[in-house]
Amino acid sequence: MGEKFLMKGNEAIAEAAIRAGCKCFFGYPITPQTELIAYMAKNMGKVNGVFLQAESEIAAINMVYGCGGTGVRCMTSSSSPGISLMSEGISYLAAAEIPCVLVDIVRCGPGLGGIQPAQSDYLFVNKGLGHGDFNILVYAPASIQEMTELIHDAFDLSDLYRTPVMIMADGMIGQMMEAVEFKDKEKRELPEKTWAANGLGNRKKHNIINSLELNPEKLEELNLKLQDKYKVIKEKESKYELYNCENSCDLILVSYGITSRICKSVINLAKNDGINLGLIRPITTWPFPYEAFTKTLGKSKFGYLSVEMNCGQMVEDVKLAVNGNEEVRFYGRTGGMIPKVDEIYENIKSIIGGIENEYSL
Known part of the structure; x- marks a missing residue:
């Protein structure tokens, strides 16, 4: 090194x-x-x-x-x-x-x-x-x-x-x-x-x-x-990262930039509860990495969750990439607020339902 x-x-x-x-x-x-x-x-x-x-x-x-x-x-x-x-x-x-x-x-x-x-x-x-x-x-x-x-x-x-x-x-x-x-x-x-x-x-x-x-x-x-x-x-020139998407997932997160790093912490936390989450991280946002979604379609029980520091600006691209084959949801913070690991995780649990643990909003 x-x-x-x-x-x-x-x-x-x-x-x-x-x-x-x-x-x-x-x-x-x-x-x-x-x-x-x-x-x-x-x-x-x-x-x-x-x-x-x-x-x-x-x-x-x-x-x-x-x-x-x-x-x-x-x-x-x-x-x-x-x-x-x-x-x-x-x-x-x-x-x-x-x-x-x-x-x-x-x-x-x-x-x-x-x-x-x-x-x-x-x-x-x-x-x-x-x-x-x-x-x-x-x-x-x-x-x-x-x-x-x-x-x-x-x-x-x-x-x-x-x-x-x-x-x-x-x-x-x-x-x-x-x-x-x-x-x-x-x-x-x-x-x-x-x-x-x-x-x-x-x-x-x-x-x-x-x-x-x-x-x-x-x-x-x-x-x-x-x-x-x-x-x-x-x-x-489209570039992306697939994280923990080798096998079937409960939910696949889609996030870029610093928010994607927060999402990786959420994925690691969820493993403790037996929840398997994946992540698609666009490295190029234009061109958007549609190939990443082709590779992951059918692998998620509850579809995709776009996690962003805005009001949902990437959601349309995710929906286009999924092409109506999976449900797409959104979670985000705006105005300079940074989404926290526990609040993203609580939102995920509300999607997949019925899992109790020590983390709460």
Whole structure:
């Protein structure tokens, strides 16, 4: 094993991004991700990189557009209200097929909300991150270690598919501290960036990057091209974890991020009472891992329970994945409240019925 460092999540993902080759960072402070920006401000110069605190989130995302368009690995980070301000620029990035990495350290809302952790950006990030027909690949890490490893994949796949890629982590993962090992990642074969607007070079004419197309036929052609790309991403890049799903279960939990770790504690607790629970943990929330449900259909007596730190935003995806073959229920907390092991377990017992033990609300 390599050397481990005790780091806050925000700082660890910043360090991982630098190690992944990020050369430019543009951002604006907002809790609970400000430590990420502070780390970049302190350390980007050490790798001959550029850190620039923009005057707003709108400015930051447009700086990413310009920098990413030259082919340089670049990144921005924010939290929920800040990502909302970036949404127009993210749509431009997707249309212009500009690689970049975006980090959303999610806080509770709606509105300005509060600074406590939440998972209430799920629908926004995965279903409506901006205007027009587009999607971006979204990772939902469950630990600081996983977050540092996924940032490498995010930069590589961003370059491979010429698309923005997002790390969506709840505020708890950004603020908590864990031991982290920065592992050397195998270098992926990536295409040369012949599309980049980085000077004439040996070309006969300059590359032009644009997201405006007034000709309807050409705009439709672009949309169909993007949809073909998204189809490939759905086929090749969906990631998930199955936990304790080898055999039949009383109930299968579905959860991501920090909530999935709480659910694992619930599963271990339930074993003491002879209750067998499984867990599907989406690692990519877009594309959603439908394959995980195909593998588990028919294994659960009482269907699926989506456990989230929101008002039930992932439930629709779970229902689509199950396709009416199993019952889907929801349990969650919102407003910055974190679901506790005992309250989730009490909800599970009410579903499967008639089991008494010492745990109660």
